[in-house]
Amino acid sequence: MERKKNYFAGPSVMPVEVLEKLKEDMVDFKGQGLSMIEASHRGGMFEEMYDQCLALFRELLGISDEYDVYFLGGGATLQFTMIPMNFLRPGSVADYIRSGTWSNKAADDAEKLGKVNYYYDGKANNYSSLPDPKTVKPSENSSYLYLCSNETIGGIEWQDFPDTGSVPLIGDMSSDIFSRPIPVDSFSMIYGGVQKNLGPAGATFIIMKKSLLEKQNSNLTAYMDYKLHSKNKGLYNTPPVFSIWAVKLVLEWIKANGGTEGMLKRAIEKSSIIYDTIDNSSFFRSPVDAAYRSRMNIVFRLPNEELEAKFVEESKKEGMLGLKGHRSVGGLRASIYNALPVEDVVALAQFMKEFERKNG
Amino acid sequence: MERKKNYFAGPSVMPVEVLEKLKEDMVDFKGQGLSMIEASHRGGMFEEMYDQCLALFRELLGISDEYDVYFLGGGATLQFTMIPMNFLRPGSVADYIRSGTWSNKAADDAEKLGKVNYYYDGKANNYSSLPDPKTVKPSENSSYLYLCSNETIGGIEWQDFPDTGSVPLIGDMSSDIFSRPIPVDSFSMIYGGVQKNLGPAGATFIIMKKSLLEKQNSNLTAYMDYKLHSKNKGLYNTPPVFSIWAVKLVLEWIKANGGTEGMLKRAIEKSSIIYDTIDNSSFFRSPVDAAYRSRMNIVFRLPNEELEAKFVEESKKEGMLGLKGHRSVGGLRASIYNALPVEDVVALAQFMKEFERKNG
Ligand SMILES: Cc1ncc(COP(=O)(O)O)c(C=O)c1O
Ligand SMILES: Cc1ncc(COP(=O)(O)O)c(C=O)c1O
Ligand SMILES: [Mg+2]
Ligand SMILES: [Mg+2]
Ligand SMILES: [Mg+2]
Ligand SMILES: [Mg+2]
Numbered sequence: 001m002e003r004k005k006n007y008f009a010g011p012s013v014m015p016v017e018v019l020e021k022l023k024e025d026m027v028d029f030k031g032q033g034l035s036m037i038e039a040s041h042r043g044g045m046f047e048e049m050y051d052q053c054l055a056l057f058r059e060l061l062g063i064s065d066e067y068d069v070y071f072l073g074g075g076a077t078l079q080f081t082m083i084p085m086n087f088l089r090p091g092s093v094a095d096y097i098r099s100g101t102w103s104n105k106a107a108d109d110a111e112k113l114g115k116v117n118y119y120y121d122g123k124a125n126n127y128s129s130l131p132d133p134k135t136v137k138p139s140e141n142s143s144y145l146y147l148c149s150n151e152t153i154g155g156i157e158w159q160d161f162p163d164t165g166s167v168p169l170i171g172d173m174s175s176d177i178f179s180r181p182i183p184v185d186s187f188s189m190i191y192g193g194v195q196k197n198l199g200p201a202g203a204t205f206i207i208m209k210k211s212l213l214e215k216q217n218s219n220l221t222a223y224m225d226y227k228l229h230s231k232n233k234g235l236y237n238t239p240p241v242f243s244i245w246a247v248k249l250v251l252e253w254i255k256a257n258g259g260t261e262g263m264l265k266r267a268i269e270k271s272s273i274i275y276d277t278i279d280n281s282s283f284f285r286s287p288v289d290a291a292y293r294s295r296m297n298i299v300f301r302l303p304n305e306e307l308e309a310k311f312v313e314e315s316k317k318e319g320m321l322g323l324k325g326h327r328s329v330g331g332l333r334a335s336i337y338n339a340l341p342v343e344d345v346v347a348l349a350q351f352m353k354e355f356e357r358k359n360g
Numbered sequence: 361m362e363r364k365k366n367y368f369a370g371p372s373v374m375p376v377e378v379l380e381k382l383k384e385d386m387v388d389f390k391g392q393g394l395s396m397i398e399a400s401h402r403g404g405m406f407e408e409m410y411d412q413c414l415a416l417f418r419e420l421l422g423i424s425d426e427y428d429v430y431f432l433g434g435g436a437t438l439q440f441t442m443i444p445m446n447f448l449r450p451g452s453v454a455d456y457i458r459s460g461t462w463s464n465k466a467a468d469d470a471e472k473l474g475k476v477n478y479y480y481d482g483k484a485n486n487y488s489s490l491p492d493p494k495t496v497k498p499s500e501n502s503s504y505l506y507l508c509s510n511e512t513i514g515g516i517e518w519q520d521f522p523d524t525g526s527v528p529l530i531g532d533m534s535s536d537i538f539s540r541p542i543p544v545d546s547f548s549m550i551y552g553g554v555q556k557n558l559g560p561a562g563a564t565f566i567i568m569k570k571s572l573l574e575k576q577n578s579n580l581t582a583y584m585d586y587k588l589h590s591k592n593k594g595l596y597n598t599p600p601v602f603s604i605w606a607v608k609l610v611l612e613w614i615k616a617n618g619g620t621e622g623m624l625k626r627a628i629e630k631s632s633i634i635y636d637t638i639d640n641s642s643f644f645r646s647p648v649d650a651a652y653r654s655r656m657n658i659v660f661r662l663p664n665e666e667l668e669a670k671f672v673e674e675s676k677k678e679g680m681l682g683l684k685g686h687r688s689v690g691g692l693r694a695s696i697y698n699a700l701p702v703e704d705v706v707a708l709a710q711f712m713k714e715f716e717r718k719n720g
Pocket of ligand 3: 098099100101102103104105148151
């Protein structure tokens, strides 16, 4: 089999070793006479696997007992609703940092449910930069401060995080979770869809500080209620079994490859190859502030849109998928998540240089 | 491989042919050089597969153009929130038929969001029966009438549905969808988790009458908004790709096995084997009204709880999984969904008779 080079932004490339394991156990899980996806989520082989998955998740991110960890369904987008519903207290305000498509969508949902304050809106710079974390201060009477650690479409990523004191900090880490160590203790809640660095679409990871639950709004319906989910470690209702099973295998792969420190090294190595190619040429251009360049989603531009279209076209012929920028911003984007082999990044850099040679 | 006999209530048994196909294509989908779970949900191989899945879903249930069909995440439980949020109009009331665990949970969520009326509450008969559909009339000024077509835990199933006139009828068909033809036109919305008759947990099917959307409440956040999901056929955000892929294969299996008529024949044949065993013995007893017995979830009792525990224990030794009744109601339950082979039902009936012979 000739594997495609997969730069999709999510769903995205998986470690081939994980796919092989899923394949091996798909019909008959470890000789138990049924597939993992046929097993009840109450006890037995599912819960054993789930508990191992959660333990590994905690171990690799260094999450203390002050936090609950579990998975939900509905994608990261559902959390845009659940967060303000649970934590934006009537009479209070929530601070949102508008840094691009994903934080903006979260903020727009929050505005429907309560009062929102914008400490920062990147609109003026076309969402190409972020505020200096040291300057970020939540407003008085803030219910929480919300940020997106990596704007998957804009290609900007927080390198350090603000200190919000007693105000809870909430982060969407959909597209850079497990790409580096994170200071979990700075956050009251971290969440994200698993479909970039962690596995197949269908599950959302939730890292919830128990103390935040004390500030929860009342009268929540069942699925909206984080306290209910915490109490049931995400098994209040049927979990997305397959995605969780695959996440567990990806976590094992991450551990075998050096954990979050190993992933950071990998991410620096891979992203540098592309950013160097961009910086060492006047043909390619990065539209984002160098201080906040994403190591996961590398956005770049060519001299004009015709050349960009040609780049996408010709890259496909080389078995390279997903290099077209998001339709809302145009340009080009290479998502180079954990599972993307270094060779596929090297191949992209070579293709870029060759394309410049022919078209520059 | 020796397959277990799988009577789990959901997640539950899958057609082994479908598992084999998932296995075959897990690493490399049809020679395209990547797995289906690595493909972007925007266009390409995912959307082609998704469109085929939706078309087959419509074809097999005979769904007209007056309805949108798509999948969401979050399980059926999330719909307990979304339905009243979208359709329980302020100043109006929603009618819920309380027929057991699942409709009760839906009603309890609705009560948090608006005014709810109970036309029927099965509490008095321990949720062992249902109202005669001919007698069911929605209250004046009703936003909708809600029912659960098959109470998975209680083991009761609507055989015919009420005529609610101009009041929208909404049905949770999580555990009997595709087990029989259904009069879609009687409903304004039908939904359910896929993890019983349709595939692996992680996706929820939505059949939404377009005209119901005109009565939607305003100011909904993105994920809560059925109109937004309809407009995007469920792809407003990242869909649960694997579950959808597997559902598509299950639908093909259903089609190859006679469609909903074939499934009905199968369900009658299989459920009769167990109900006959119960009826022809004074050892086994069905706690539910014979007029509303479920063909999917067969609940039965033994003379005492010790014998019930022994039954579960000994059945496990015979490779039979999931026969313990739900912890909330006790007793025994055999879920015999579409994918469960007839032989596994025959084996259960034989085991029951043998158990009676030894312990009766
Ligand atoms: C940073 C970020 N947040 C949220 C989302 C939305 O996730 P989902 O599609 O799972 O709802 C995405 C999707 O790509 C994302 O990249
Ligand atoms: C009839 C019915 N409705 C709703 C649910 C809840 O579904 P989920 O676990 O997907 O939220 C179930 C689960 O078994 C069910 O059987
Ligand atoms: Mg944004
Ligand atoms: Mg340059
Ligand atoms: Mg109920
Ligand atoms: Mg009897």
